[in-house]
Amino acid sequence: MLGRAMQAVVPFGVDLRAFSRAELDIVDELGVRPALGSHPDWVINCAAWARVDDAEDHEAEATRINGDAVGLLGKAARDAGSRVMHFSTDYVFDGTLDRPYRETDVPNPQGAYGRGKLAGECALAASECRWNVIRTQWLYGGGHSFARIMWNRARKGLPSRVIDDQWGAPTHVAELATVAWRLVQENANGTWHAAAVGEASWFDVGQKVYEAVGADPTPLSRCSTAEYGSKAPRPANGRLDTSKTGGPRAWDEVLVESVQPDRCGEAGP
Ligand SMILES: NC(=O)c1ccc[n+]([C@@H]2O[C@H](COP(=O)([O-])OP(=O)(O)OC[C@H]3O[C@@H](n4cnc5c(N)ncnc54)[C@H](OP(=O)(O)O)[C@@H]3O)[C@@H](O)[C@H]2O)c1
Structure with a gap:
């Protein structure tokens, strides 16, 4: 999702070369080094294992x-004289704070995905390249996402049981990509939090999608994280403090826009 969004909003004057997974497997050092042969100013890594629950059974992979x-990637970029932009997640935090997480708060991931993403942040910092890491959350836009699942179910009038005790902000990848390109153009270093402004539970997000597509919200019901029983633990408070970055627009405004037929067509947000 994010890789496509970064390509869709590339700023004027930027010469971007994008690789699919088939063209470049980032675990393959012998493939990565030649790909940086042109000594690009920036290497932007949108590749990831993003299946949070599956990571519990496949943590090593x-x-x-x-x-x-x-x-x-960091070491290859260091040798090529390139900067690296990389993306991480609110799941590096344990979710026990009673305020949104700042860049300086200490990570303490509870699940395999969060541990792997934190390992990536640390490996990048240790690689001695110039880097920035953007932590984001609850992405949607042009791919498989919670927003798209809700959109499909709402249009079919299906009942949905949705968690109401995890907090964050659904963030559209186009909005995130715009912030990311701004940080590229500012040659920003270090860690940044970028997520939509405002906060919501998954239930709030589901309800907003049902309302926005004109579906009856009655078949939506609330449940707790424990009742839902996901395989991977997730932070109850995943809210990210975006005051350092200047976060994208408010989550509900963008979500409502993104489910309009002229925006998402038949595929969904
Ligand atoms: N989605 C979210 O809600 C969310 C939340 C917080 C942070 N993030 C982070 O944001 C970034 C972008 O996420 P996204 O939602 O855009 O993910 P996505 O849609 O799942 O895209 C990830 C892409 O990486 C590719 N990939 C996987 N392993 C690869 C490898 N070894 N070499 C090259 N490509 C590989 C995948 O290819 P295949 O499809 O072939 O596997 C997929 O195209 C990731 O760093 C993710 O951890 C995402």
Whole structure:
């Protein structure tokens, strides 16, 4: 999702070369180094193992992509004189704070995906390249996402049981990509939090999608994280403090826009 969004909003004057997974497997150092042969100013890594629940049973495999490969990328970028932009997640936090997480708060991931992503952040910092990491959350836009699942179910009038005790902000990849390109153009270094402004539970997001497509919201019901029983633990408070970055627009405004037929067509947001 994010890789496509970064291509869709590339700023004027930027010469971008994008690789599919088939063209470049980031765990393959022998493929990564030649790909940086032109000494690009920036290497932007949107590749990841993003299947949070599956990571619980495949932690080593997920961490090869989300952790080790990011370190390899950092070393190759250091040798090529390139900066690296990489993306991480609110799942590096344990979710026990009673305020939104700042860049300086101490990570303490509870699940395999979060541990792998934190390993990637650390490997990048240790690689001695110039880097920035953007932590984001609850992405949607042009791919498989919670927003798209809700959109499909709402249009079919299906009942949905949705978690109401995890907090964050659904963030459209186009909005995130715009912030990311701004940070590229500012040659920003270090860690940044970028997520839509405002906060919501998954239930709030589902309800907003049902309303926005004109579906009856009655078939939506609330449940707790424990009742839902996902395989991977997730932070109850995943809210990211975006005051340092200047976050994208408010989550509900963008979500309502993105489910309009002229925006999402038949595929969904
Ligand atoms: N989605 C979210 O809600 C969310 C939340 C917080 C942070 N993030 C982070 O944001 C970034 C972008 O996420 P996204 O939602 O855009 O993910 P996505 O849609 O799942 O895209 C990830 C892409 O990486 C590719 N990939 C996987 N392993 C690879 C490898 N070894 N070499 C090259 N490509 C590989 C995948 O290819 P295949 O499809 O072939 O596997 C997929 O095209 C990731 O760093 C993710 O951890 C995402």
